Amino acid sequence: MTFIHLLPDHLINQIAAGEVVERPASALKELLENSLDAGATDISVILNKGGIQKIRVSDNGAGIAKGELSLALERHATSKIASLDELERVASLGFRGEALASIAAVSQLTLSSRHASGVHAWRVAADGGQLSPPEPAAQEQGTTIEVRELYYNTPARRKFLKSEATEFGHCEDAFKRLALSRADVGFSLQHNERVCWRLAAIAESPQQRIAAVLGEDFARSSVMLDESAAGLRLWGMAGLPTYSRGSRDAQYFYVNGRFVRDKLIMHAVRQAYHDVLHLDRHPGFVLYLELDPASIDVNVHPTKIEVRFRDSQAVHRFVFHALNKALASTLQQSVVPPQPSLAATSSTGGAPDFEYRHQQAIPLGVTERSQLYQTLFGQLAKPPLSNQDAPVASVEEEIPPLGFALAQLHGIYILAQNRFGLVVVDMHAGHERVVYEKLKRAMDNRALASQPLLIPVSFPADRLDVTVAEENGEVLSQLGLDVVPLSPTTLAVRAVPLLLKGADVVLLARDVLREIREFGASRALTERSNELLASMACHGSVRANRSLSIVEMNALLREMEATERAGQ
Numbered sequence: 001m002t003f004i005h006l007l008p009d010h011l012i013n014q015i016a017a018g019e020v021v022e023r024p025a026s027a028l029k030e031l032l033e034n035s036l037d038a039g040a041t042d043i044s045v046i047l048n049k050g051g052i053q054k055i056r057v058s059d060n061g062a063g064i065a066k067g068e069l070s071l072a073l074e075r076h077a078t079s080k081i082a083s084l085d086e087l088e089r090v091a092s093l094g095f096r097g098e099a100l101a102s103i104a105a106v107s108q109l110t111l112s113s114r115h116a117s118g119v120h121a122w123r124v125a126a127d128g129g130q131l132s133p134p135e136p137a138a139q140e141q142g143t144t145i146e147v148r149e150l151y152y153n154t155p156a157r158r159k160f161l162k163s164e165a166t167e168f169g170h171c172e173d174a175f176k177r178l179a180l181s182r183a184d185v186g187f188s189l190q191h192n193e194r195v196c197w198r199l200a201a202i203a204e205s206p207q208q209r210i211a212a213v214l215g216e217d218f219a220r221s222s223v224m225l226d227e228s229a230a231g232l233r234l235w236g237m238a239g240l241p242t243y244s245r246g247s248r249d250a251q252y253f254y255v256n257g258r259f260v261r262d263k264l265i266m267h268a269v270r271q272a273y274h275d276v277l278h279l280d281r282h283p284g285f286v287l288y289l290e291l292d293p294a295s296i297d298v299n300v301h302p303t304k305i306e307v308r309f310r311d312s313q314a315v316h317r318f319v320f321h322a323l324n325k326a327l328a329s330t331l332q333q334s335v336v337p338p339q340p341s342l343a344a345t346s347s348t349g350g351a352p353d354f355e356y357r358h359q360q361a362i363p364l365g366v367t368e369r370s371q372l373y374q375t376l377f378g379q380l381a382k383p384p385l386s387n388q389d390a391p392v393a394s395v396e397e398e399i400p401p402l403g404f405a406l407a408q409l410h411g412i413y414i415l416a417q418n419r420f421g422l423v424v425v426d427m428h429a430g431h432e433r434v435v436y437e438k439l440k441r442a443m444d445n446r447a448l449a450s451q452p453l454l455i456p457v458s459f460p461a462d463r464l465d466v467t468v469a470e471e472n473g474e475v476l477s478q479l480g481l482d483v484v485p486l487s488p489t490t491l492a493v494r495a496v497p498l499l500l501k502g503a504d505v506v507l508l509a510r511d512v513l514r515e516i517r518e519f520g521a522s523r524a525l526t527e528r529s530n531e532l533l534a535s536m537a538c539h540g541s542v543r544a545n546r547s548l549s550i551v552e553m554n555a556l557l558r559e560m561e562a563t564e565r566a567g568q
């Protein structure tokens, strides 16, 4: 018979570790946040074997006094809040007092620190949560925490760690997120004895930090923005549509200095890009939202990646308007202003929508087209439309819902005429939907045929993408893709889905790898498969500015009608 009993502390910590420290990158994130909370202006990170063997973070922050060293490693021990009231206004990155205790429970950890008031430094060591008494150590003011052999004492968890290269990739992502959150702090990162990043503290312009982390090409093709209203401020850099990324890897959003991936925010951002970003479904941006800490709840998720806004509608509106305004101001000439939607088909998951828009005043030389229009309609209805004796009803029956193409507008839209008037069809979105439905059917039937490329296309990739490709050959082939590593930083595409044979194969491969990397292969193929197929479809569809013949346009309109019927 078993009795209800309290779990021993170290077991509680090991369980908590499962939530807070999923992998080396999450431990690194917690350590970096602690250094920032301690007021550090210089932080260096040393990793070995993807952080699995060693993560060492040193800072020049306030330090921890001798008497508090072991307390820092206790669960629910924090210097950052003391009451519920303070929790509601928390401005520091940490506050749960959980991270160090959790990390210490599943690793060999040493903590050395010299507090501003100390004569020298002290150090404590924890082995699987067992603490040793403090002993003197050599260390400048600040704190160094070294975490070795993460999960050495919980083999079941250790098994879940991926290859060294994958874990390093995640660590690097975490490092970049934190480095972008504080341009005024210097950061460096070393992996397996090699220096990967050295970012000097920049007092005045965070742009420089953004450019250093995301690259000059992002900095060149983005706009600065800084908008405030009603206690809210949004600032940072928003990539222009010319900064084409086939993936979400350049999206950084911070709420009061904290990196978040929030549904509401992402929705507002996508809306703001909706009218300007025609082809690239994934804009790049580094944006900082600032608001009264009392108006958000950051204690929603153990890793604090989600936040809850007291007035979410107001935040949504503000983010949308601030960003939309910044984008519109630079893109006015190249963009068709949004028109009221005439009809929108229902959408499933991340599937693209058709857009039919009211034709308003777009100056066009339509006169020379009317001849063609007559010809098309004339073919359908005999005697021709112009003949007043024609039985109008029968003519109407034969005019398809999207009508007949008259012209291509701005290289983006098809102007067509149906029995109600003019219809403007977004040809990219339309084609995308057609391709999407075909892909989806093929996937459902496990019949996504792939087309080997005559000449494989190689492209530079980061290490994480290379290992993701290596580890997920099976999944990629289910998607009709064959992507193989050529070197630690080069991948080659050898086959693509037959349905996407005209696609930019590199963008396509990058997008798919990104999805697997972000959500894991099994989620990518199940709950996220609609999003995945939608972004694949995007690559297989007609690009803007490609001119289509009237025959091609009509073929597309007919396919769209057929797809729509099939899809519903």
Ligand code: ADP
Binding pocket: 030, 034, 035, 038, 059, 061, 062, 063, 064, 072, 073, 077, 078, 079, 080, 093, 094, 095, 096, 097, 098, 099, 100, 101, 142, 143
């Ligand atoms: P939290 O950050 O939620 O308070 P942690 O477990 O991450 O909890 O850290 C516990 C405490 O240890 C912190 O509240 C802080 O007082 C102290 N601490 C941790 N890291 C550092 C550091 N790098 N410099 C100074 N103090 C630190």
Ligand code: MG
Binding pocket: 030, 033, 034, 093, 094, 095, 097, 099, 100
């Ligand atoms: Mg912390």
